[in-house]
Amino acid sequence: MPPGLDHLVQLQAADLRLIGLRERLSHFPTRIAEANARVEAARVQVTAAREAHVAALKDRKRYELDVEQWKEKAKKYRSQSFEVKTNEAYRALQHETQNAEAEMAKAEDRLLERMVSGEEYEHQIKAAERALAGTEAAVAAERREIEAEQAAAQKELEAAEAERAEAAAGVPEDLLDQYQRIAARRKGIGVTEVFKQSCAQCGVMIRPHVIQALGRDDNQEIFHCETCTRILYLPKSFGGAVSAAATGGPSTEI
């Protein structure tokens, strides 16, 4: 086989692993960001519940004042009604008193409503705080897991890079150059085996004389798939002989 082709096949395997590992590594920041966003969302819930509670307390103060004011008014009208001289004026003040009492009752209802929902807000704050604590704990555990996975993938990446460098050292420069140009255009795959007399990548049939040549020990020529241009090799030639099945013709034992 041509010098370095076996190393090129090893290099290809390392490159494919590297592609997969880089792809995996590229997802870790997103996964961590998503986990952090869950904590942030839970924190927003706590803030919202606290703010709603503060607003409810303010409303309550306002309604308490309302109740007081209508109560004072009713009291005032009632005392005035004892001092008036005409029936007409008396009835008018009676009417004002009733009106003030009705307003007071409405204000009391609103106040009561607020007092009830104030308790609800307290429950909501506690529930949101519990949810936040739970999310924080879950996310911390998840982050540790993600970081451990990331570190492992990083280690694998370094190992694959070392393997690649070692394999690349055994490949002549022009062959490496050819491979890299093809791989860049062809989804990272620049060299491929002949499988069932076809290019294992694009499936096109390989001419028998090419398969025969690939199988010869003394072959120094680099062959490409005519369709996808990938560099071809015969797996069996790495072991020695080419079978009749691979060539499609009589056995060409070398």
Ligand SMILES: [Zn+2]
């Ligand atoms: Zn092909």
